[in-house]
Every structure is written in C-alpha cells, then in structure tokens.
Amino acid sequence: MIGNLPSIRVIARTGFVCLKEGLSICFYVRHSHEDMASVMLQALELYLKAIGRQALTYSPDDEGYWQRLDVPAMEYTQKQLQRGYTHVLLKDSIGDIGDYQFQYQDVDLESPVNIYGPSERLAYAFSFRFPASRLQSQGIGPFRDLALALAKLLPFSSGHAGPSFHAWAMEDLTQQMFQLGLRYPGMDIPDEHNNAYTVGDQLDGVHWMNFIGQPVLGAVGGTEALRARLTHPGTSVESLGEDRALITLGAEPDAGDTAEGRGLPAYRELARVLEPWLTSREAARPYRENEALLRWERRFLE
Template sequence: MLLRDGVSIAFYLGHSHHDITQRIEHTLRVFRHAIAPASLDWYCDYEGDFHELDSAGRKFLEQEFNSSQFAHVHLADHVNNGVGDYKFIYDGQWRENPNDPGASRLLSTVTFWLPTEFLESQGPAVVRELALKLSADLPYTSGHAGLAFNGQLSLLGVDDLVHRERLRHPGMDVPDESASLHLGNRIRGVHWMNFLGPPVLEELGGVEALREKLKSPGTTVQPLAEGRAVITLGTEPDAGDTTRSPVLPAYRELARVLEPRLYFQGDFRPWRDTEEQRRWERRFLD
C-alpha cells in the first residue's frame, strides 16, 4: 500500500526549534495517549530508513529534541511499504542560522496523522477535540486538520494517481511539507478545520468580522486562547466529489474570505506544471 486516505493535523510555527522543544514533546505525549493502544514504535534516521524504537532509537530522539539548532523527528506505528496509519512528523528550524540569510522566514512544522478508520470508529467530534488539544500549547501562525492523501507521494505512479484523484475530491489535501519554507504568514489552503494565529487573524479582521462573512450552515468560528481562532466547516470532514453538486459550498465561501492571505505554490517556487498546480490550489475560487 503506497497510498491511502487519512486525517492530517498540521501546525506551522514561526519559532526556532530550541524555543518550542518542550511544547512539541508535550503534544507528542498528548497524541500518544489519544491513539492508544496504537503506538509509534518506528523512527526514521538521518538516511530516511525506519528502525524499531529501541534504546538506540530513544537516544536518537533525545538528541533531536535536545538539539540547539535543527531537529527532525518522524515516528510511525508501522512501515509496511512506507505508509504508517499513525504518524508524527516534526521539523524544527533554526531561524537564527547565521549562514542562511533567509532563515528568519522559515517555519517549524509538526504534523499528526490518523487513519480514516480512527475517524470512523471514534467519530469526528473526537478528532476535532484531539486537534484542539494538540493546538492548545502550540504558538502557531496557522494550521489545519482534515482529510488528506497519505503515502509515498514522490513515487511516479503514486504521484500520477494523486493528481487524478485530487481533481475529483477537492476536500482531500495533498501534503507538501516543504511549503513551510515559503509559507510565512500565509494560509495553506482551505480544510475542514482552519487554525489562525494572531498575525493572520488580525489581518482578517478578527473573529467577529469572520462570523459576519461566513454564513454557510455548519460553519463555526471559535475564538481560542492567546488571540487565536479555529474555523470549522461542518461537523465532519468532507472529501467532496466533483461528479455531484454542489461541491463543498462552505469551503468555497471560506476560500473567498481567505483569498488575500492564501499561499499559492506557483507564486513562490517552480513546479513541473505550475498552471496545473495553480488550478488545483484555486479549486475553490475559480
């Protein structure tokens, strides 16, 4: 299995690794507790190979979390064909790097993966509550949670399949971990749950302004601590289907409101087909 559907919960943080280490470790403990009895028993080394999380693996993780500069932690419940059902991926940046003039714009990122079976068995309310718990201790700029393609997306056959399926199911996210190198205070697309940190929320006029603009049934704008908010589009995530209509009207409404702050990959870095990518990223706008 090189590709499957899943639930992705991701946060982008404008902080260096050494400033958020304890917060990231806390969210990892929250995630481990939530997915039990499933466990994250495999870790990825510097060469991209997975190993069982034994004493050497725990030492490796300790070194990463205690690093004063960069950190990369990738944990999974299993590695059958490289696709885990449950995953934790953290990339901590060094924004004070004197050898990188653009270091200050880099975002640290943390992503949590759940299988759709967890969503189906536990219910969307449990997934939503978990996303809120994970967000509570993170000083994020933005974040999101919703359905996404989980797999080895860089492989040619898998990549082609994703490009076909994403056109039919616009509510499915196509993960792009490298977006954090260019994202800044922009928002990476529209999702079931859309987390907004203080800079972005202020630029959009705040919670009350968003409530005035978002009228779709089921859409909620919830204020959170420390000047943050989350916009949730309905009681559960929806993949959408372009063979039916209407196609995710609440997602379209939010996209129009967020458009000035949305991130479009083609505007910042080349793509094998920039126009195709832009059509995908503007699927709720055009």
Template structure:
C-alpha cells in the same frame, strides 16, 4: 500499500526549534495517549530508514529533541507500506547566520490518523484531539482534515494523486516543503482551519469572521493568545466534483482568505504550473 487516505493535523510555527522543544514533546505525549493502544514504535534515521525504537533509538530521539539548531523526527506505527499513525516534526533554526532566508522558514509538526480512527471514534473526538494538540503550540497557522497519505514522491503514486485530487477537492495533498515559503500566509482551505497572528487580526478577528461566514455548520471558535479555529461542518468531507455544488462552505472560506492564501506558483515554479494553479484555486475559480 504506497497510498491511502488519512486524517492530517498540521501546524506551522514561526519559532526556532530550541524555543518550542517542550511544546512539541508535550503534544507528542498527548497524541500518543489519544491513539492508544496503537503506538509509534518506529523512527526514521538520517538516511531515511526506519528502525524499531530501542535504546539506540531513544538516544537518537533525545539528541534530536534537544538539538540547539535543527531537528527532524519522524515516527510511525509500522513500516509495511504507509503507516496508519504518524508524527513528523521539522524544527528550524531561524537565527542561522549562514542562511539569509532563515527568519522566514517555519517549524512544522504533523500528526497522522487513519480514516478508520475517524470512522470508529467519530469526528467529534478527532476535532477535540486537534484542539488539544493546538492548545500548547504557538502556531502561526494550521489545519486538519482528510488528506492523501503516501509516498507522494514516487512517480506512479504522484500521477494517481494528481488525478484524484481534482475529483475530491476536500482531500489535502501534503507539501512538506511549503514551510520554507509559507510565512504568515494560509495553506489552503480544510475542514479545520487554525488562524494565528497576524492574519486573524488583519481579518478583523473572530466577530468579523462570523459576520462573513454564513454557511450552515461553519463555526468560528476563539482560542487563546489571539488565535481561532474555523470548522467547516460537523465532519470532514472529501467532496466530489460530480456533485454540485462542490463544498460551498469551503468555497465561502476560500473567498474570505484569498488575500492571505499561499500559492506555490508565487514562490517556486511547479513542473506543471497550470495543474498546480487549478488545484490551489479549486475553491476560487
């Protein structure tokens, strides 16, 4: 299987790898405990090949976690097609003297769950897990919700996702390279939307958001250190363009966040700019 639906929980951090190593390791332990008895037994090497974690694998991961500059760690529960559970961390070196743009790139960490986990454990537990993962992360922004999980770089898979994403606007299409351009902007609207400084302050804080977001089921919850999470309803919704109206709470939040939203075309041209524009503005136009 090269493509399936899943639940993605992602955070963007304006910190270098060496400053957040302990935070990332802690969240990984939290995640592994939450998904047991499933386990992340496979790791990806520098060539993109997966191997069962053994003594050599543990040494590889130790080296990555404690690198003084960059780190890339990709763990999965199996390698037969798309894994059900996953952990992907890209730690950046924002003080890199050889890169004039180094201070703008973000470190990112993403956790993957299968939709079967959501169905069996319930959205309340998934939301609690996302909050637990966020608690020890100094994030700039983040999100959680339904997403396409697959080998999106393959031509046939890419074409299928481009068709399905317009039918189901509540499904995210992951973009691992967004962190190179995102900065303090927000990457779209999702079921759970984590906001940190400076965007939350510029929006007027939690009280101002509560005044502007009136859709039934939308909640705005303050978090520590000037952060907050906006949750759009009791459970994630893929949406369906054949139904009308299409995800009103998502559209309401998109209008509020529009001045701070990230649009790919602003920073890097797409091979199909019009299709990308339609996708990124699906809750605005």
C-alpha cells in the same frame, strides 16, 4: 466510503498500499527556537496518548534508511533532540503507508535567507496522521478534541485538521493525487516538510478545521469580522483567545465529490475571504511541473 470520505487505494507492484485516504492535523509555528524542542515533546506526548504509546515504532536513520526503534518513541525523540536533530519523523509501518505518523520540521527563523527564499517564508511544522477508520470506531469527537488540545499547546500562526491523502512516496504519486484532489476537493495533500519553507505566517489552504493566528486574523478584521462574512449554514467561527480563531466547515469532515456535484460551497466561501493570505507550494518546487499543483491549490477559487 467512510462517512463523507472516499475509499482510495493505490497498490504498488510490491503489493503494499502506497496511497489511501486518512485524517491529518498540522500546525505551523513562528516562535523562538529555544521553546520548540520542549513544545514538540509535549505535542508528541498528546499524540501518543491518543494513539497508544507503542504505536510509533520506525524512524529513518542518519542515512535515510528506516529502522525499528529499540526504545519507546518519546525516549528516542528526546535522544535525537539532544544530538541536535532538527527533523523528527516517526511511523508505525515501513512496508506500506501505515496508519500513524508524526513529523516535526525545525527551521532557522533567524537566518536572513534559505534555499527557497526570504526567512519570512519559514515556519516550524508539526503534523499528525490518522487512519480514516477512526471515524468508524470513535467518531470525529476524539480527533477534533486532539486538534483543539494541540492548538492550545502550540503558539501557532496557522493550522488545520481534516481529511487528507496519505502517500508512501509522494513525488511518485503527486500527479495522481492532484487529479484525485480536484475530484475530492475537501481532501488535503500533505507536504509539511516543504511547506515549512514556504508558508511563513500565512495559510496553506482551506480545510475542515482552520486555525487562524496572527498576523492573518488581525488583517482579516478579527473573529467577529470572520463570523460576519462567513454565512454558509454549518460554518462555525470560534474564538481561541484574543489573537487566534478556529473556523470549522460543518459538523463532520467532507471530502466533497465534484463528479456528483458536491463542490463544498462553504469551503469556497472561506477561500474567497482568505485568498489574500493563501500561499503556494510552488516556491518549494522550482524545478518541477507545477501546473497541476496550481490548479489544485485554486480549486475553491475558480
């Protein structure tokens, strides 16, 4: 147990850790394509400044095989963008999950349709992962500060930060994560690549830190309306300008534990307020068994 987070370890037959607890930050952006490359590089720069410039050392090649970078991560990413790449994935390890990961998923917002449906479901996805051990060594302050710095940089429609499960081969562990997610409802199950094709300008769930942009903030009545409706002790609602807000559920992230009766009532209150604007990942999983996914997505609503 680290703070209010469980200690999770699933070990593969190879001996490597394939599932564990961690922290993540994710933002979804619906903006002009021309701005995204430069903004993404600035976001990566902020992340590397926080974790160390030599932390990210691996990326998949053109055929999907992981390769060790022979240049710094920033230089490598700039070259990939010049080659026309629309997906950037950088990690600190290829044996097991590792501690750090950066992912950028580009999408074609101008296309009338995509393989999952209408273009209004699309959004650029930016995600950043950390080990839960940072809570012990640094406290939550630097993590929260980085999330706020990224929010200031990115013209987001939505975003979030908090505890999450990190898995090496997500599809192989999906059902196990959904079961763990029902027990520890404050833990996210990241799936940024697929979410980029389904979230659009809506919200992908309730988290410790919830960044709300347009059009959802306007639809819910604005920052003051949110502040009036969210009355649970410890919930804070901050204005991030005229068209964006941050809702934080408690001073520290909390995974909860339904086995111990810790169902996170503040999260339930926020979920009820935001329910009309919560999306489902089911559209990105049309040929899979989605009952467990839907149960997990509605864990704060039932």
